Amino acid sequence: MPHWDDKLPIYQQLADHLAARLLDGQPADGEPMPSVRALASQHLLNPLTVNRALQALVDEGLLEAHRGVGMYVKTGARERLKASERQRFLQDEWPRLRERLRRLEIGAEQLSWEDQ
Amino acid sequence: MNTPLVSAKGLTVRYGRKRAVDDVSFTIPKGRVVGLLGHNGAGKTSLMKALVGLAPCDGELSVLGLSPRRERVQMLESLCYIPDVAILPRWARVDQLITLMQGLHPRFSAARAEALLQRTSVSLSHKVKALSKGMVVQLHLALIAAIDAQVMVLDEPTLGLDVLSRKSFYEMLIDEWCDGERSVLISTHQVEEIESLLSDVLMLNEGKLVLSISLEEMDRRFVALSHDPTEADAMAAAHPLLRYRTQGGTAALFDGPPPADVQARGTRVRPSLVDLFVALTRAPEINRTQF
Numbered sequence: 384m385p386h387w388d389d390k391l392p393i394y395q396q397l398a399d400h401l402a403a404r405l406l407d408g409q410p411a412d413g414e415p416m417p418s419v420r421a422l423a424s425q426h427l428l429n430p431l432t433v434n435r436a437l438q439a440l441v442d443e444g445l446l447e448a449h450r451g452v453g454m455y456v457k458t459g460a461r462e463r464l465k466a467s468e469r470q471r472f473l474q475d476e477w478p479r480l481r482e483r484l485r486r487l488e489i490g491a492e493q494l495s496w497e498d499q
Numbered sequence: 500m501n502t503p504l505v506s507a508k509g510l511t512v513r514y515g516r517k518r519a520v521d522d523v524s525f526t527i528p529k530g531r532v533v534g535l536l537g538h539n540g541a542g543k544t545s546l547m548k549a550l551v552g553l554a555p556c557d558g559e560l561s562v563l564g565l566s567p568r569r570e571r572v573q574m575l576e577s578l579c580y581i582p583d584v585a586i587l588p589r590w591a592r593v594d595q596l597i598t599l600m601q602g603l604h605p606r607f608s609a610a611r612a613e614a615l616l617q618r619t620s621v622s623l624s625h626k627v628k629a630l631s632k633g634m635v636v637q638l639h640l641a642l643i644a645a646i647d648a649q650v651m652v653l654d655e656p657t658l659g660l661d662v663l664s665r666k667s668f669y670e671m672l673i674d675e676w677c678d679g680e681r682s683v684l685i686s687t688h689q690v691e692e693i694e695s696l697l698s699d700v701l702m703l704n705e706g707k708l709v710l711s712i713s714l715e716e717m718d719r720r721f722v723a724l725s726h727d728p729t730e731a732d733a734m735a736a737a738h739p740l741l742r743y744r745t746q747g748g749t750a751a752l753f754d755g756p757p758p759a760d761v762q763a764r765g766t767r768v769r770p771s772l773v774d775l776f777v778a779l780t781r782a783p784e785i786n787r788t789q790f
Contacts, residue, residue, distance in 0.1 A: 387695060388746075388769075389723075389745060389746075389768050389769045389771055390768055390769060391769060392718045392769055393694075393695055393769070420673075420674065420677075423673050423674075423677070424670055424673050424674040426695070427666070427669050427670065427673065427695060427696060428673075428695050428696065429532050429673075429677070429695065429696050429697055429698045429714070430530075430673070430677055430679060431530075431698045431715075432695065432698075432714075435715070
């Protein structure tokens with residue numbers, strides 16, 4: 384059974400999950416999103432919840448509804464998403480990470496950028 | 500246009516002097532997946548029996564604009580039902596059951612049933628007695644979902660099934676039944692795993708309806724605050740419906756937002772249906788005065 388955590392409403396968790404996929408180019412700009420029914424069945428969610436998640440992504444300017452055919456990824460969605468995720472990382476995550484690195488006394492020269 | 504598929508007002512089902520369902524009012528619009536929750540003996544099965552015309556009841560009850568008792572035959576053309584005691588004859592073959600259904604129900608489609616069964620590992624030549632419990636329930640759902648109906652009533656359909664069978668059952672229900680027009684009323688004890696499937700919930704406690712709400716509204720109305728153990732006294736003083744443990748520590752559940760100073764002492768988290776169920780059904784004498 385799929386597991387949703389208890390921090391955010393389920394539709395928000397699905398919206399976050401779909402946004403993370405968009406960041407990986409799935410689907411790419413201009414491509415159609417999977418249908419509401421496909422998403423509902425894949426995640427065992429009520430179709431209304433799926434609709435709310437998609438609507439949240441429309442409100443964020445990532446998707447647009449094409450009348451009668453469904454949701455499409457808006458042109459430039461991936462770039463905008465990347466920009467806002469970068470912003471979020473630099474603002475929220477990096478200070479915490481920096482603090483932790485300081486406490487552990489890990490310097491930049493000890494951090495490897497190569498995949499292990 | 501938007502008349503509800505089911506509408507009940509002051510619905511009461513009596514067994515002798517006992518009121519199994521006591522003055523219950525609710526509606527089910529189209530395109531909903533409604534969970535009917537309650538402990539054993541709370542009145543779930545009695546309520547469902549009244550809806551399908553199997554139990555005499557008082558109050559106003561309309562299903563698809565019809566009276567389940569007086570216009571039962573007509574109503575059953577657009578309603579399908581799996582009772583909690585459902586069985587399929589063990590000696591029958593699947594193709595025989597399809598033929599039987601064709602003769603029994605004017606809106607049953609054999610082609611649709613066969614298409615639904617292709618999703619499963621049940622084949623037309625199987626006998627019921629050769630099928631596992633999970634396969635029998637899938638077969639039953641396929642037979643019922645092949646009826647071109649508007650309302651489906653399922654009384655604990657996944658009872659006794661393992662997790663994979665339950666998942667396949669829910670997948671078929673979402674994929675093949677929920678089209679935004681038809682509705683389903685489903686009772687279960689597996690509150691946690693069905694939560695994400697539901698659009699609405701009806702909660703029964705000792706025959707009384709203690710909650711009738713959409714999940715969307717539930718997120719707004721009920722406030723769960725995750726908090727540090729040191730804030731426990733302040734939380735308790737604000738009279739939460741329930742205090743419970745979470746992955747990260749302790750949480751308190753409130754009906755409506757608690758005072759701002761109390762809210763500031765915790766972090767808002769998603770109230771889960773199971774916590775709400777526990778809160779509203781464990782102390783009936785308190786709930787009666789609250790709802």
